[in-house]
Amino acid sequence: MENRPLEYDYTIAKMFMLTTIVLGIVGMLIGVVLAFQLAFPGINLFLGEGLAEYTNFSRLRPLHTDAVIFGFTLSGVFATWYYVGQRVLKVSMAESKLLMILGKVHFWLYLAVVAAVVVSLFAGVTTSKEYAEFEWPIDIGVVLVWVIWGVGMFGLIGIRREKSLYISIWYYIATFLGIAMLYLFNNMEIPTMLATSDVGESGIGAWYHSVSMYSGTNDALVQWWYGHNAVAFGFTVPIVAMIYYFLPKESGQAIYSYKLSLLSFWGLMFVYLWAGGHHLLYSTVPDWMQTMGSIFSVILILPSWGSAINMLLTMKGEWQQVAASPLIKFMILASTFYMFSTLEGPIQAIKSVNAIAHFTDWIIGHVHDGVLGWVGFMIMAALYHMAPRVFKREIYSKSLMVAQFWIQTLGVVLYFTSMWIAGITQGMMWRAHDEFGNLAYSFIDTVTVLHPYYAIRGVGGLLYLVGFLMFAYNIYKTMSARPVEAGELQSASPMGA
Amino acid sequence: MDIAQLQAYGYFALTTVLVIGLYGYIYHLYSKKKDVDGIDYESYSDMALKDDIDDTPVSSISDEKVTREGVKEK
Numbered sequence: 001m002e003n004r005p006l007e008y009d010y011t012i013a014k015m016f017m018l019t020t021i022v023l024g025i026v027g028m029l030i031g032v033v034l035a036f037q038l039a040f041p042g043i044n045l046f047l048g049e050g051l052a053e054y055t056n057f058s059r060l061r062p063l064h065t066d067a068v069i070f071g072f073t074l075s076g077v078f079a080t081w082y083y084v085g086q087r088v089l090k091v092s093m094a095e096s097k098l099l100m101i102l103g104k105v106h107f108w109l110y111l112a113v114v115a116a117v118v119v120s121l122f123a124g125v126t127t128s129k130e131y132a133e134f135e136w137p138i139d140i141g142v143v144l145v146w147v148i149w150g151v152g153m154f155g156l157i158g159i160r161r162e163k164s165l166y167i168s169i170w171y172y173i174a175t176f177l178g179i180a181m182l183y184l185f186n187n188m189e190i191p192t193m194l195a196t197s198d199v200g201e202s203g204i205g206a207w208y209h210s211v212s213m214y215s216g217t218n219d220a221l222v223q224w225w226y227g228h229n230a231v232a233f234g235f236t237v238p239i240v241a242m243i244y245y246f247l248p249k250e251s252g253q254a255i256y257s258y259k260l261s262l263l264s265f266w267g268l269m270f271v272y273l274w275a276g277g278h279h280l281l282y283s284t285v286p287d288w289m290q291t292m293g294s295i296f297s298v299i300l301i302l303p304s305w306g307s308a309i310n311m312l313l314t315m316k317g318e319w320q321q322v323a324a325s326p327l328i329k330f331m332i333l334a335s336t337f338y339m340f341s342t343l344e345g346p347i348q349a350i351k352s353v354n355a356i357a358h359f360t361d362w363i364i365g366h367v368h369d370g371v372l373g374w375v376g377f378m379i380m381a382a383l384y385h386m387a388p389r390v391f392k393r394e395i396y397s398k399s400l401m402v403a404q405f406w407i408q409t410l411g412v413v414l415y416f417t418s419m420w421i422a423g424i425t426q427g428m429m430w431r432a433h434d435e436f437g438n439l440a441y442s443f444i445d446t447v448t449v450l451h452p453y454y455a456i457r458g459v460g461g462l463l464y465l466v467g468f469l470m471f472a473y474n475i476y477k478t479m480s481a482r483p484v485e486a487g488e489l490q491s492a493s494p495m496g497a
Numbered sequence: 498m499d500i501a502q503l504q505a506y507g508y509f510a511l512t513t514v515l516v517i518g519l520y521g522y523i524y525h526l527y528s529k530k531k532d533v534d535g536i537d538y539e540s541y542s543d544m545a546l547k548d549d550i551d552d553t554p555v556s557s558i559s560d561e562k563v564t565r566e567g568v569k570e571k
Contacts, residue, residue: 005551006550006551007550008550087545087548087549088544088545088548090548090550090552090554092550160558161554161557161558162544162554162555162556162557162558163534163554163555163556163557163558164532164536164541164544164555164556166541166544166545167541168545244545245545248542248545248546249545249546249548252546254539254542254543254546255542255545257539258538258539258540258541258542259526259527259530259538259539262522262526262538263519263522263523263526266519266522267519270515270519
């Protein structure tokens with residue numbers, strides 16, 4: 001044993017790969033149920049009247065968003081960190097017992113927090129803040145999970161052999177610091193049991209209930225500073241970290257411009273934090289803050305496209321790989337959708353466009369072309385790249401990957417086109433009025449008109465879920481296949497070769 | 498001058514400093530092309546491409562560790 005050559009240790013990466021897949025299925029399945037509930041309201045009662053409390057839209061909705069954000073995506077971020085981190089720092093987790101223990105504690109505590117979230121949200125226990133629904137005991141668990149990840153991350157960086165930090169590491173560090181700051185400030189809350197009412201009652205409400213430390217407009221401002229930057233540091237920054245590693249690695253091409261990657265990084269860090277105000281256009285927050293949110297959102301196109309174009313140009317002269325390799329297809333589509341949604345977002349943030357888009361389904365469409373097209377595709381591509389290397393087996397089926405790619409692409413296209421039409425129709429109908437200023441339509445008129453688009457969205461979501469199940473099956477069959485010799489595997493990848 | 502005015506001037510000054518810093522950094526990257534260790538920024542792409550545990554680091558954190566790695570290789 002003593003003379004065994006040093007190898008990277010993927011134990012923790014494998015654990016998080018498993019939760020990425022399981023929580024992805026859970027989150028997307030609930031999403032599909034929700035989509036069909038909107039199109040066909042009877043589905044709210046699909047388990048009968050008695051269980052309606054647990055199956056209605058409002059109870060399931062936070063479960064969908066939180067399962068996808070904090071379950072699927074975060075697991076993917078952790079899984080790739082425990083893979084990419086070791087490799088680009090050229091240090092193995094196996095070299096430090098402490099880091100291995102921290103990694104395992106990180107995983108199991110994360111799983112415990114996920115279980116607490118699922119149970120509490122199903123039970124209807126929530127702070128009612130979007131994407132920050134967890135009550136204070138769970139928040140403490142989340143902070144612990146995060147701190148342990150951070151200690152493990154900086155521990156690994158501390159024992160590295162490579163002096164410089166690869167661009168992906170910068171993005172992982174930014175994810176850690178960004179979410180830490182956002183989560184702490186937005187979840188400042190006071191347990192109601194510590195409060196005393198005007199008439200002297202104390203110990204109000206259940207022990208786990210709390211109220212936000214902020215109120216009114218201030219609460220909205222902090223909430224959307226958090227909400228928008230959760231998109232930044234959960235859905236953008238760590239996914240950029242992934243593509244900067246996995247696309248060059250899978251294609252065998254060096255990043256088109258490493259310098260561009262550095263300046264895009266600082267540009268993104270500089271601009272993103274100020275853009276959250278665009279969620280509160282035409283609200284009670286100060287006008288200058290709304291304008292600032294709009295302007296910074298438009299400027300955000302530059303650093304976002306800096307990364308996306310850098311990725312596309314990395315394939316310069318090697319475009320035949322897109323046709324040959326299903327894995328490259330996933331990543332190129334991901335970066336294309338990244339460009340697309342980082343152009344769409346700023347357009348929606350322009351005040352005059354927002355006057356039509358705000359509160360409509362166009363926003364839902366925007367979120368989903370970002371998350372399904374960019375985040376989902378990139379995480380699946382990352383796991384496909386990692387699977388043969390961590391399990392030391394060939395990918396089970398390349399043709400299944402190709403079929404999955406086209407089914408999911410069709411799903412995403414159906415999703416965002418139906419939501420565009422629905423959203424703009426909705427926005428126009430809400431604003432329409434006659435010559436005396438009376439509204440032309442009532443709310444139910446819009447619902448009737450939107451029904452077919454809601455049905456199409458449900459089908460789009462279902463196709464994506466079917467593709468995700470194909471992905472899960474492919475990974476499962478890869479895990480359980482015959483192991484191959486290391487040498488044999490090396491020559492069998494990258495996929496397109 | 499009240500606090501709101503001070504905040505506004507402070508905010509403007511901070512934004513200006515950050516903009517100058519960012520553009521200065523971009524100018525540095527493209528004019529110098531190399532970092533303080535004399536390594537071309539573009540060669541850092543190799544950190545991903547040559548990332549096996551026994552690959553040579555682009556710039557090693559210490560010679561001692563490389564030697565140790567070398568010994569293990571044998």
